[in-house]
Every structure is written in C-alpha cells, then in structure tokens.
Amino acid sequence: MKSLLPLLLIIFLSVTYSYGQSGKDVHGTVTDSTKLSLPGSAITLTSDKGDSTTTTADANGKFLFSGVKGLKITITIQSIGFQSLRRHYTIDNTNVAADLGTIILKSESKMLNQVTIVGVVPITLKEDTVEYQASAFKVRENAPVEDLIKKLPGVDVDVNGNITTQGKQVTKVRINGKDFMGGDVQSATKNLPADVVENIQMIDDYGDQANLTGVKTGEPDKIMNITIRKDKNYGYFGQATVGDGEDALPQSQGIPDQNRYIGSINAFNFNGDQQIALLGSINNTNVNTFSFGSTNSGGGVGGGGGRGNAARGAANNGSLITTQNGLTDAHSLGANFRDQWGKTLSVYGSYSFSDNTVNTNTSTFQQNNSATNPSTQNQNSIETDKNINHRFTWNMEYKPDTVNYLKITPTFSYAGTNTNESEGVSLVRSGLKGDTTAYTSLTNANSQAPSYGLTALFNHKFKHRHNLSINVTLSSAPSTSYQNPTYDYTQGTPTAPLNQLVNTYSRTNSYGTTVSYLSPIGKFSYIEFNYAFNRAITTNNKQTDTTFDPSVVAFAKDSALSNLYNYTFTTNKFGLNYRFIQKKYNYTLGVAAQPAVLDGNSPSTGVDTHVSTFNIIPTARFVYNFSRSRNFTVNYNGSSSTPSFSQLQPVTDFSNALYPVQGNPNLKPQFTNNFSIRYNNFSFATGDIFFVSLQYQAISNYVTTNTTTFPRKYGPDTAFQNTILTQYLNTSGYNTTTGQLTYAKPFDNRKFTVYLRGTVTYTNSVGYLTNIDPTTYAADMVKNVEKNLQFTPQFQFRVDITDVIDAQVLTNYAINKTQNSVQDSLTNGNSNIRTWNVGLNGKNYFGDWTFSYDYTKATNYGYAANLKVTNPNILNLYVERRFMKDHRGTIRLSAFDLFNENTGFSSTQTVSSLTETHVNRLARYYLATFTLRLQKFAGKVPTPDNGMRGFRRNGGGGGGNGPDGGGSGGPSAD
Structure with missing residues (x-):
C-alpha cells in the first residue's frame, strides 16, 4: 500500500496541474433589446494571460469559450445591424464555468465608419426572404454577378442563365429594391460586376399591395433583389x-x-x-x-402545333x-x-x-396515340424568324x-x-x-x-x-x-x-x-x-x-x-x-x-x-x-x-x-x-x-x-x-x-x-x-x-x-x-x-x-x-x-x-x-x-451632413417595393 502512495500523489498532482493549465469555460447569450437571439454574432475574447480567440453565436445566440486561463477578460461582440459592444469582466479563480449571462446589443441607429466584421454571416433567413452576404462567397475580380449567384447554396443557374431557387424560377430582378430593366433577370446578372454587391436576396413577392398592407395571399412570384455596397454607390x-x-x-x-x-x-x-x-x-x-419574357426555342408550326396541353419535356x-x-x-x-x-x-x-434573326432547322418524329388508328409522323422544316421587340x-x-x-x-x-x-x-x-x-x-x-x-x-x-x-x-x-x-x-x-x-x-x-x-x-x-x-x-x-x-x-x-x-x-x-x-x-x-x-x-x-x-x-x-x-x-x-x-x-x-x-x-x-x-x-x-x-x-x-x-x-x-x-x-x-x-x-x-x-x-x-x-x-x-x-x-x-x-x-x-x-x-x-x-x-x-x-x-x-x-x-x-x-x-x-x-x-x-x-x-x-x-x-460612405443629397442608409434594399423600397411596410411586424 505504501508503494502506491507516491504513484497516487504523482497522478493527483499531474491531473491538478493539467486542469489548471486547461483553464475554465466562459459562456453567455447575445440578444437584441426584445430578447430575440442574435445568431451569427462574432464574439472575441482576450485576457490578461494572453488568451485571444473568436467564436460565433449559435442558432440560439449562445457562445462558449473553453480553456480560458486569465481572470481578467475582455469580450467584444459585433453583429450586422447592431452597435458593437466591448465589456470587461473579472472572473473568480475556481473551476466553475463563468456565466456572463445575457448580453444585449442595441440597434445601429446611425451610419458608422468602416467596421471590420470578424466572421461574416453568409445567410440570413427572413419570413419571405433568403439573404446571401456577398462577401462570404468570393469571386474573381471583375467577375459578373452571375458567377456570384452560382455559388449561393439553394440557388441554381442553368446553362442558359435561368435562375431557380427552391423549385421556382426567378422572374424579376431589382437593384436596391427597384425594378432593373423592367425586371429582366439576365440583363443584371450577366452585366453587373459582382464586386459592387453587398447582398443578394431571393424573395417571395406577393405584389406591391401586399408589401404595403402586410396581408399576403395568392401565389407569390420569386424575385431577386441586389443591394449595392455603400462604398460602391458613388462612382461608375x-x-x-x-x-x-x-x-x-x-x-x-x-x-x-x-x-x-x-x-x-x-x-x-x-x-x-x-x-x-x-x-x-x-x-x-x-x-x-x-429575354422579353420568353426564350427563343426555334421550331415551326408542324408536328401537332396547338395541341401541347400539359406537355412536358423529358430529355432536358x-x-x-x-x-x-x-x-x-x-x-x-x-x-x-x-x-x-x-x-x-x-x-x-x-x-x-x-x-x-433566328435560323432553325428542325427534324421531328411524332407518335399519335389512338386505340384503333395510331399514326406516326416525320417532319423536317427550315425556318427563319425576324423578331423585333420594344x-x-x-x-x-x-x-x-x-x-x-x-x-x-x-x-x-x-x-x-x-x-x-x-x-x-x-x-x-x-x-x-x-x-x-x-x-x-x-x-x-x-x-x-x-x-x-x-x-x-x-x-x-x-x-x-x-x-x-x-x-x-x-x-x-x-x-x-x-x-x-x-x-x-x-x-x-x-x-x-x-x-x-x-x-x-x-x-x-x-x-x-x-x-x-x-x-x-x-x-x-x-x-x-x-x-x-x-x-x-x-x-x-x-x-x-x-x-x-x-x-x-x-x-x-x-x-x-x-x-x-x-x-x-x-x-x-x-x-x-x-x-x-x-x-x-x-x-x-x-x-x-x-x-x-x-x-x-x-x-x-x-x-x-x-x-x-x-x-x-x-x-x-x-x-x-x-x-x-x-x-x-x-x-x-x-x-x-x-x-x-x-x-x-x-x-x-x-x-x-x-x-x-x-x-x-x-x-x-x-x-x-x-x-x-x-x-x-x-x-x-x-x-x-x-x-x-x-x-x-x-x-x-x-x-x-x-x-x-x-x-x-x-x-x-x-x-x-x-x-x-x-x-x-x-x-x-x-x-x-x-x-x-x-x-x-x-x-x-x-x-x-x-x-x-x-x-x-x-x-x-x-x-x-x-x-x-x-x-x-x-x-x-x-x-x-x-x-x-x-x-x-x-x-x-x-x-x-x-x-x-x-x-x-x-x-x-x-x-x-x-x-x-x-x-x-x-x-x-x-x-x-x-x-x-x-x-x-x-x-x-x-x-x-x-x-x-x-x-x-x-x-x-x-x-x-x-x-x-x-x-x-x-x-x-x-x-x-x-x-x-x-x-x-x-x-x-x-x-x-x-x-x-x-x-x-x-x-x-x-x-x-x-x-x-x-x-x-x-x-x-x-x-x-x-x-x-x-x-x-x-x-x-457619404453621410447626410456632407452635402450628398437624398442619401438613405438602407438604399432601398430589403426586397420590397413599398414606399421606401424596403420591406413589407404596413402594420406587419414580420
């Protein structure tokens, strides 16, 4: 038994030293003034013992730092749309985890100077909107917006440039909340440079009237809103x-x-x-x-034209x-x-x-269903169409x-x-x-x-x-x-x-x-x-x-x-x-x-x-x-x-x-x-x-x-x-x-x-x-x-x-x-x-x-x-x-x-x-x-005080087409 005491003492001292070296846990929760959690907030911890680490809040706004050695710590929190916050804490010298409680961030009420956000939130989900932060999806310098959109999860861009998300095709595009080129999608995606984009929103749009009243009924259109970066909103x-x-x-x-x-x-x-x-x-x-609302698919009159009720294309x-x-x-x-x-x-x-002017050569084989008189048709056509659109x-x-x-x-x-x-x-x-x-x-x-x-x-x-x-x-x-x-x-x-x-x-x-x-x-x-x-x-x-x-x-x-x-x-x-x-x-x-x-x-x-x-x-x-x-x-x-x-x-x-x-x-x-x-x-x-x-x-x-x-x-x-x-x-x-x-x-x-x-x-x-x-x-x-x-x-x-x-x-x-x-x-x-x-x-x-x-x-x-x-x-x-x-x-x-x-x-x-x-x-x-x-x-970023007229912080973003081009307006609290 005596021979075991030195060994147990060594094990005890080793475990105690190891635990002391590993430090303690520090945790807390980030919310806004309404107690709603702020997931994705970037939290940085520094201490008097040289601790320096960054994490992000989870879906419930909670964060955790493990192995903190210092007793005097500083917490810095940043979240998009809210004022950054820095707080100092002194924690006790025990092994019990330190709970910082609920930390409340205030909404950002004025335009701030350039702030570097540590940890960009790539996606924000709203009731009718999925918002993608452009800075989270890097593209090559001078790339068009289409290259950026191709990287967005849940968004598909086919080989013809058509955009679909969640099973619906995007039918209209807006820039800063206003229709661009009559809503023609590819006119923006193929020509606007990606490096001027702040975020891209995929929106279920129920129409102007619904955006004003907040009462949304009927079948929505899927539209895309592109918000321009504030530092790119003045220039060419x-x-x-x-x-x-x-x-x-x-x-x-x-x-x-x-x-x-x-x-x-x-x-x-x-x-x-x-x-x-x-x-x-x-x-x-x-x-x-x-596109003028349609795609040019060629083809002619023949082959059962006018009969395509409920037709489906299989091979494509x-x-x-x-x-x-x-x-x-x-x-x-x-x-x-x-x-x-x-x-x-x-x-x-x-x-x-x-x-x-479109020149199309088409060869068609058609089988016509009939219980007693089925038939087959072969057709070859050469067609030239000259189309004028305004x-x-x-x-x-x-x-x-x-x-x-x-x-x-x-x-x-x-x-x-x-x-x-x-x-x-x-x-x-x-x-x-x-x-x-x-x-x-x-x-x-x-x-x-x-x-x-x-x-x-x-x-x-x-x-x-x-x-x-x-x-x-x-x-x-x-x-x-x-x-x-x-x-x-x-x-x-x-x-x-x-x-x-x-x-x-x-x-x-x-x-x-x-x-x-x-x-x-x-x-x-x-x-x-x-x-x-x-x-x-x-x-x-x-x-x-x-x-x-x-x-x-x-x-x-x-x-x-x-x-x-x-x-x-x-x-x-x-x-x-x-x-x-x-x-x-x-x-x-x-x-x-x-x-x-x-x-x-x-x-x-x-x-x-x-x-x-x-x-x-x-x-x-x-x-x-x-x-x-x-x-x-x-x-x-x-x-x-x-x-x-x-x-x-x-x-x-x-x-x-x-x-x-x-x-x-x-x-x-x-x-x-x-x-x-x-x-x-x-x-x-x-x-x-x-x-x-x-x-x-x-x-x-x-x-x-x-x-x-x-x-x-x-x-x-x-x-x-x-x-x-x-x-x-x-x-x-x-x-x-x-x-x-x-x-x-x-x-x-x-x-x-x-x-x-x-x-x-x-x-x-x-x-x-x-x-x-x-x-x-x-x-x-x-x-x-x-x-x-x-x-x-x-x-x-x-x-x-x-x-x-x-x-x-x-x-x-x-x-x-x-x-x-x-x-x-x-x-x-x-x-x-x-x-x-x-x-x-x-x-x-x-x-x-x-x-x-x-x-x-x-x-x-x-x-x-x-x-x-x-x-x-x-x-x-x-x-x-x-x-x-x-x-x-x-x-x-x-x-x-x-x-x-x-x-x-x-x-x-x-x-x-x-x-x-x-x-x-x-x-x-x-x-x-x-x-x-x-x-x-x-x-x-210009401010209202420097003589630039008509500047508005939101720039009409937010995907609505209400009075300020942003959000649904009306009495809705969405």
Missing part, C-alpha cells in the same frame, strides 16, 4: 468587349466556314439615389441581352447542356434610369430594344408624408415577327394498312402585337393602425397577323386548302381594381376587407381566304373558316382575411367568394354563349420562425383563369394541314388550388443548409384536349378526312405534386462544399381520344389518364479557393416515366426515358492567367429504336490574360463545342402524342475577344 463602372472568330466545321459537312463576331458595352453610374445603366450588344453567337430535365436552338443574329440596346426628385418623388424606368416601363412613387403613398406605372411593349418556313411532312396511319399522307409546304407570315398598360396604387395609413389601399390596372393589347401557308401534296388526299390567306385582328381591353381596408381588432391582430373587380373584353376577327383567282389576282373568301368572335370575362371577388402577428409566428386565415361570367358571341356563326361559375376561395398562410436561421411556412390559395382565345373560337384553324384545331365557346374557366409547405434551416455553427419544399396543385374545370382521328374513308364531314382534329373541353382529375430538397455541407471555411439536391414531380393528367369507324362512322370517345413521374437526384462537389481554383463536378440522373390508360400498337401508351448527365466546369488561376473549362456529357436511354438519339459531349475552353493598370484589359481565346456535337434533342409527351425533336444549334467555333473595364468609386 464600364465594360466594352469586341471579338472575332469563325466556325470550324468539318469540310465533309459541305458548309463553308462562317465568321463569328461579338461586340458589347455595358455602363453603370451610381450617384446615391441616382443610377444610370446602358447595355448594348451585337453578335451572331446566340447571346441575347434581354436536369440537362447541363444549353437549350438555345437555332442560329441567332442578335442586336440589342437598353437603358435604365433611377433617381430621387426632391424629398417626395422617386422615379425609375427602362427601355429595351432587340432585333434578332419594352418601356416607367415608375413614379410619390410619398408626400408618412401616411400617404402613390405609385403610377405606365408600360408599353411591342413584339413583331416575320416568318418564312418550308417543311416536308409524312404521316403514316398504321391502323389503315400503312395509308400515308405526305406534302411539302411554304409559309410566309408576320405579326405585330403592341401592348399598352397603366397601373396605379394608392395607400393611406389612418390613425390607430388602420390602412386603406387601392390598386387600379388598365391595359389594351391589339394585334394583327398575316399567314399564307401553301401545300403541295406528294402522296394521299389533300387534308386542307392548298392555298390559304389568313388575316387576323384581335384586341383585348382589360381593367380592374382591388380595394383593401385593414383594421386592427387587437394588439396583435388585424382584419382585412377586400374587393376585386376585373374585366377583359376580347374582339377577334379572323378572315380566311382559300381560293386564289388569277384573273383578278385575289382570293375568294371562305366563310366556313372565317369568323368574328367576341367574348368578355368578368370576375367579382369579395374577401375577408384575419391576420395575427407575433414575433415567433404569424398567420392569415381568409375566405373569398368569386362569381365569374364568360360571355361570348359570334355574329358570323350565330353562336352565343353565357357561362357562369361561382367559387368559394379559402386562404391560409402560417409562418413559424424558430430562430433567425430556421423557419417553416404553409400556404394555400386559389385562383380562376379564363380559357385562351384559340380554345374558345368556334371555327376550324387549318393552318396546320394534318392537325386542324377547333375551339369550344362553352368552356368554363379553370379554377386552381395551390398548396405549399416549406422548411428552411441554416446552421451558424457548421454552415450547413437544408431547404425542403412541397407543392400541390389541383385544377377543376381543367381545359384539356379531345383529339379525333378521322380515317381515310369518312362520309359525313369530308373536311376532316385523314386528319387529327383537336378540340377542347372541361374535365376533372388534373393534379400535380412537386417536391424539392437541397442540402449543402461546407468544409474548411467554404473552400469545399458538397451539395445534394433532388426534385420529384408526379402529374395526373386527363385527355380524351376519339376514334371514327370508317364504315359505320360511329364515334367512340375514350378517356385517357396519363400518369407522369419525373425524378432528378443530383450530386455536386465544389472547390472554391480564391485566386487559385473555382470548380465543380456534378452529376444527375433524370427519370421521366409516363403511363397512359389508353394502349395502342405503337407505344403501348407508356414511355420510360432516362438521361444521365455529367458535368465538370471551373476556372484555374495562375496569377493574371485564367484557364476555364466546361465539359458536359448527356447519355439518353429509353427512346424508340428507330430514332437517331444523340448523346452529346460538349467541351468549351478558354484562356484569358489580364493586363494594364488595375487589370483593366483582358484578352481571351475561346473554343466552343470542340467535339462538334451540339445539336438539340428533346422529348415532349401529352395525353395524345409523344414527340421527339432534333434541332440545330450553334456548333464548333473559335473566338478571340478583348475586354476593357473602367471603374471609379468614391471609396467612402
């Missing part, structure tokens, strides 16, 4: 690029090399509230500066390869202006113009005092197209012993569609939290079109007039108003009364001439294919909403009654229609904020929509010879129920991100198609022999469910990040197929239920080491499986198409040199054996060198599509057909470019 940035190159196609293709060129300029001037931007481009490399689901079809000569110019005129009037607006938007926000707000927005747009198309079509009916119809056709067409609009929003805040809001909309959209299709039948009986001259004039005038009155009924609750009236009046005059008389050089009118049809759609909506607001949660419950009337008349056919519907529309919205980094949202809304003109007009359109279309004036409006759930979670401690959402949509009175297959021999109505007629009717049973999941795990201060993403969509659609017996002429209409499943899991690994490497590897496997209840001898009503996509893209930096690579590979499975399915390898490379002072100049040598495999291949399925398409795209070419960048910024 300009960039100009010129480039020249040529195609490098194999001589065996017999296509001579073509010169490729590009020239672009963009300039931004920031002077506090005044912002001016100028964008322009000219190129033949398929670069579009403005999850695709990493561009869907920019055809070859485009693009010319564009646009300007954006924003300013504060005096203390009460804010103005901003833009003008955009484009002149694009867009003008002007906004005036007048705020004379703190209680009144008026916003007036006039708009104008114009879309004009000239089309020349030639095509060859062959349709084989397998149900009639290989009976075939074949023809070639030429089509000349043009259209002009101007649109005029005006919206006005007035809001008045009464005493005691009462609020009145009135929104008025006016619009007029006339359009004219000319079409001259001619057919030359090489096999079979003609199915349409051989020469048609179709002139159409249409105008839709619409007006509406929404009135909302909000009244408090308690400390935390409000009741809202609202009324909405909307009316759309459409006049359409379609004149079709089919017989050309050479003696008088004129066409004879065909009254059977001509029609004057007018219709009016009117809705009255009476609503009542209850809103309850607490710091942790808020909810809205409401109900609305909406009668709707669709009146139509056709003097030429004597058809008059009157369709009335009545819908009860409940509204429910619940938001629970677990913390500043975790929230949960549930939302339900309903809405009605009128059928389109082509679905209503009661005459036959033979502009597609094999697929005539006939409207149904007795259609009822559709009513759509939308239900969504969303959960967002961001860990301040680890940086992990978990976003998950679920959406369900069900449509009653769903407008679907009834396709009637007319056999070769048919007696009662010879007009439809050898054709597949598309008609419309209402049905029930349509619903779709979509789920999205995003998980991101960063490592080593976000140098490495692993992403797991997944999207699954299940759709139950209903259509009808009618077959005509060639001997008895009996019609048999069969209901076809189509069940479609799309599932795309994706894995992505990103490496991001500033000025060394910025690269990612990703892969996904897209499944598109369809089952139809109607079986036929061609497709059995089913398809199972899969695509495996693999991509590697990135940039390696070697001082002033950059080497960029972008490789994608798509492998397609499950297509028909007789199709020429492509599995393209696409490789783009460039080498870039920066030079001149401040890296103002850049020379780049680029090679696109080195394997020369960039051809479009896609699949679209409806309840009546499966269509697979090949289309030309811009193939292998080389390009050399020179870019010059000039920029100068003030380098300091």
Whole structure:
C-alpha cells in the first residue's frame, strides 16, 4: 500500500496541474433589446494571460469559450445591424464555468465608419426572404454577378442563365429594391460586376399591395433583389468587349466556314439615389441581352402545333447542356434610369430594344396515340424568324408624408415577327394498312402585337393602425397577323386548302381594381376587407381566304373558316382575411367568394354563349420562425383563369394541314388550388443548409384536349378526312405534386462544399381520344389518364479557393416515366426515358492567367429504336490574360463545342402524342475577344451632413417595393 502512495500523489498532482493549465469555460447569450437571439454574432475574447480567440453565436445566440486561463477578460461582440459592444469582466479563480449571462446589443441607429466584421454571416433567413452576404462567397475580380449567384447554396443557374431557387424560377430582378430593366433577370446578372454587391436576396413577392398592407395571399412570384455596397454607390463602372472568330466545321459537312463576331458595352453610374445603366450588344453567337419574357426555342408550326396541353419535356430535365436552338443574329440596346426628385418623388424606368434573326432547322418524329388508328409522323422544316421587340416601363412613387403613398406605372411593349418556313411532312396511319399522307409546304407570315398598360396604387395609413389601399390596372393589347401557308401534296388526299390567306385582328381591353381596408381588432391582430373587380373584353376577327383567282389576282373568301368572335370575362371577388402577428409566428386565415361570367358571341356563326361559375376561395398562410436561421411556412390559395382565345373560337384553324384545331365557346374557366409547405434551416455553427419544399396543385374545370382521328374513308364531314382534329373541353382529375430538397455541407471555411439536391414531380393528367369507324362512322370517345413521374437526384462537389481554383463536378440522373390508360400498337401508351448527365466546369488561376473549362456529357436511354438519339459531349475552353493598370484589359481565346456535337434533342409527351425533336444549334467555333473595364468609386460612405443629397442608409434594399423600397411596410411586424 505504501508503494502506491507516491504513484497516487504523482497522478493527483499531474491531473491538478493539467486542469489548471486547461483553464475554465466562459459562456453567455447575445440578444437584441426584445430578447430575440442574435445568431451569427462574432464574439472575441482576450485576457490578461494572453488568451485571444473568436467564436460565433449559435442558432440560439449562445457562445462558449473553453480553456480560458486569465481572470481578467475582455469580450467584444459585433453583429450586422447592431452597435458593437466591448465589456470587461473579472472572473473568480475556481473551476466553475463563468456565466456572463445575457448580453444585449442595441440597434445601429446611425451610419458608422468602416467596421471590420470578424466572421461574416453568409445567410440570413427572413419570413419571405433568403439573404446571401456577398462577401462570404468570393469571386474573381471583375467577375459578373452571375458567377456570384452560382455559388449561393439553394440557388441554381442553368446553362442558359435561368435562375431557380427552391423549385421556382426567378422572374424579376431589382437593384436596391427597384425594378432593373423592367425586371429582366439576365440583363443584371450577366452585366453587373459582382464586386459592387453587398447582398443578394431571393424573395417571395406577393405584389406591391401586399408589401404595403402586410396581408399576403395568392401565389407569390420569386424575385431577386441586389443591394449595392455603400462604398460602391458613388462612382461608375464600364465594360466594352469586341471579338472575332469563325466556325470550324468539318469540310465533309459541305458548309463553308462562317465568321463569328461579338461586340458589347455595358455602363453603370451610381450617384446615391441616382443610377444610370446602358447595355448594348451585337453578335451572331446566340447571346441575347434581354429575354422579353420568353426564350427563343426555334421550331415551326408542324408536328401537332396547338395541341401541347400539359406537355412536358423529358430529355432536358436536369440537362447541363444549353437549350438555345437555332442560329441567332442578335442586336440589342437598353437603358435604365433611377433617381430621387426632391424629398417626395422617386422615379425609375427602362427601355429595351432587340432585333434578332433566328435560323432553325428542325427534324421531328411524332407518335399519335389512338386505340384503333395510331399514326406516326416525320417532319423536317427550315425556318427563319425576324423578331423585333420594344419594352418601356416607367415608375413614379410619390410619398408626400408618412401616411400617404402613390405609385403610377405606365408600360408599353411591342413584339413583331416575320416568318418564312418550308417543311416536308409524312404521316403514316398504321391502323389503315400503312395509308400515308405526305406534302411539302411554304409559309410566309408576320405579326405585330403592341401592348399598352397603366397601373396605379394608392395607400393611406389612418390613425390607430388602420390602412386603406387601392390598386387600379388598365391595359389594351391589339394585334394583327398575316399567314399564307401553301401545300403541295406528294402522296394521299389533300387534308386542307392548298392555298390559304389568313388575316387576323384581335384586341383585348382589360381593367380592374382591388380595394383593401385593414383594421386592427387587437394588439396583435388585424382584419382585412377586400374587393376585386376585373374585366377583359376580347374582339377577334379572323378572315380566311382559300381560293386564289388569277384573273383578278385575289382570293375568294371562305366563310366556313372565317369568323368574328367576341367574348368578355368578368370576375367579382369579395374577401375577408384575419391576420395575427407575433414575433415567433404569424398567420392569415381568409375566405373569398368569386362569381365569374364568360360571355361570348359570334355574329358570323350565330353562336352565343353565357357561362357562369361561382367559387368559394379559402386562404391560409402560417409562418413559424424558430430562430433567425430556421423557419417553416404553409400556404394555400386559389385562383380562376379564363380559357385562351384559340380554345374558345368556334371555327376550324387549318393552318396546320394534318392537325386542324377547333375551339369550344362553352368552356368554363379553370379554377386552381395551390398548396405549399416549406422548411428552411441554416446552421451558424457548421454552415450547413437544408431547404425542403412541397407543392400541390389541383385544377377543376381543367381545359384539356379531345383529339379525333378521322380515317381515310369518312362520309359525313369530308373536311376532316385523314386528319387529327383537336378540340377542347372541361374535365376533372388534373393534379400535380412537386417536391424539392437541397442540402449543402461546407468544409474548411467554404473552400469545399458538397451539395445534394433532388426534385420529384408526379402529374395526373386527363385527355380524351376519339376514334371514327370508317364504315359505320360511329364515334367512340375514350378517356385517357396519363400518369407522369419525373425524378432528378443530383450530386455536386465544389472547390472554391480564391485566386487559385473555382470548380465543380456534378452529376444527375433524370427519370421521366409516363403511363397512359389508353394502349395502342405503337407505344403501348407508356414511355420510360432516362438521361444521365455529367458535368465538370471551373476556372484555374495562375496569377493574371485564367484557364476555364466546361465539359458536359448527356447519355439518353429509353427512346424508340428507330430514332437517331444523340448523346452529346460538349467541351468549351478558354484562356484569358489580364493586363494594364488595375487589370483593366483582358484578352481571351475561346473554343466552343470542340467535339462538334451540339445539336438539340428533346422529348415532349401529352395525353395524345409523344414527340421527339432534333434541332440545330450553334456548333464548333473559335473566338478571340478583348475586354476593357473602367471603374471609379468614391471609396467612402457619404453621410447626410456632407452635402450628398437624398442619401438613405438602407438604399432601398430589403426586397420590397413599398414606399421606401424596403420591406413589407404596413402594420406587419414580420
């Protein structure tokens, strides 16, 4: 026993010394003045014994320092939006952990001098907003905003520049809370430099009126707000690029090399509230500066045009390869202006113009479903479209005092197209012993569609939290079109007039108003009364001439294919909403009654229609904020929509010879129920991100198609022999469910990040197929239920080491499986198409040199054996060198599509057909470019005292479009 005492004494002294050396724990909690925790706050501890360490507060605002040796410590706390705090403590010399208690930070009430924040909070979650701090996601100097957005967890930028987040596409962009270039997303993301950005917000926007009242109902739009750094809000940035190159196609293709060129300029001037931007481009490399609300996908009239109800593209689901079809000569110019005129009037607006010529070659194979008369079609077309677009938007926000707000927005747009198309079509009916119809056709067409609009929003805040809001909309959209299709039948009986001259004039005038009155009924609750009236009046005059008389050089009118049809759609909506607001949660419950009337008349056919519907529309919205980094949202809304003109007009359109279309004036409006759930979670401690959402949509009175297959021999109505007629009717049973999941795990201060993403969509659609017996002429209409499943899991690994490497590897496997209840001898009503996509893209930096690579590979499975399915390898490379002072100049040598495999291949399925398409795209070419960048910024944050007019600390950020451009306004305490 005595021999053990020295050993025990040594062990005891060693443990005591070790514990004394390890020190003690120090912990506490950081909150604001309302006791709400401040996760992500940066806390630094120093002591008289040389301790110096920094940590961040967790999701509950708590922090912990282990192994503190000193007894006199200093705590410094910094948090964005709050005044920094420094406190001194003396802690006792015991082994008990020191609890500093709750430390309260005060809101930052004035502009501070430059402060270095130790530990940037990369993501902030708000009720309807996910905010990304730009400084947490490093990009190369002079990189565009798009490069920054590609690094944001939960945000996807596809190869065409389209942005999606949480399963919804971003439809509008704002800078400092105001629309930029009419909201055109890519005009900002591809041209604005990333190094002027403070943060980027992804917002669920319920509209101006909701932002003012705080009562948010209906389906929100996903918008993006870019906030400019305060030290970059005074100065200018300009960039100009010129480039020249040529195609490098194999001589065996017999296509001579073509010169490729590009020239672009963009300039931004920031002077506090005044912002001016100028964008322009000219190129033949398929670069579009403005989207004008749609993408240019090429293609022509044939292949069952006008029948694509509930169509889904299979092969491009999850695709990493561009869907920019055809070859485009693009010319564009646009300007954006924003300013504060005096203390009460804010103005901003833009003008955009484009002149694009698109040449598209398309090859289509289509299988038409039918239980007794299935058919297959082959079509080849060459099309040239010359598109002219104008867009003008002007906004005036007048705020004379703190209680009144008026916003007036006039708009104008114009879309004009000239089309020349030639095509060859062959349709084989397998149900009639290989009976075939074949023809070639030429089509000349043009259209002009101007649109005029005006919206006005007035809001008045009464005493005691009462609020009145009135929104008025006016619009007029006339359009004219000319079409001259001619057919030359090489096999079979003609199915349409051989020469048609179709002139159409249409105008839709619409007006509406929404009135909302909000009244408090308690400390935390409000009741809202609202009324909405909307009316759309459409006049359409379609004149079709089919017989050309050479003696008088004129066409004879065909009254059977001509029609004057007018219709009016009117809705009255009476609503009542209850809103309850607490710091942790808020909810809205409401109900609305909406009668709707669709009146139509056709003097030429004597058809008059009157369709009335009545819908009860409940509204429910619940938001629970677990913390500043975790929230949960549930939302339900309903809405009605009128059928389109082509679905209503009661005459036959033979502009597609094999697929005539006939409207149904007795259609009822559709009513759509939308239900969504969303959960967002961001860990301040680890940086992990978990976003998950679920959406369900069900449509009653769903407008679907009834396709009637007319056999070769048919007696009662010879007009439809050898054709597949598309008609419309209402049905029930349509619903779709979509789920999205995003998980991101960063490592080593976000140098490495692993992403797991997944999207699954299940759709139950209903259509009808009618077959005509060639001997008895009996019609048999069969209901076809189509069940479609799309599932795309994706894995992505990103490496991001500033000025060394910025690269990612990703892969996904897209499944598109369809089952139809109607079986036929061609497709059995089913398809199972899969695509495996693999991509590697990135940039390696070697001082002033950059080497960029972008490789994608798509492998397609499950297509028909007789199709020429492509599995393209696409490789783009460039080498870039920066030079001149401040890296103002850049020379780049680029090679696109080195394997020369960039051809479009896609699949679209409806309840009546499966269509697979090949289309030309811009193939292998080389390009050399020179870019010059000039920029100068003030380098300091001006204050109201230094003579800079109109300066506001928030700069209109925050994602709202209320009176100050920031937040929701109104009585909401969100």
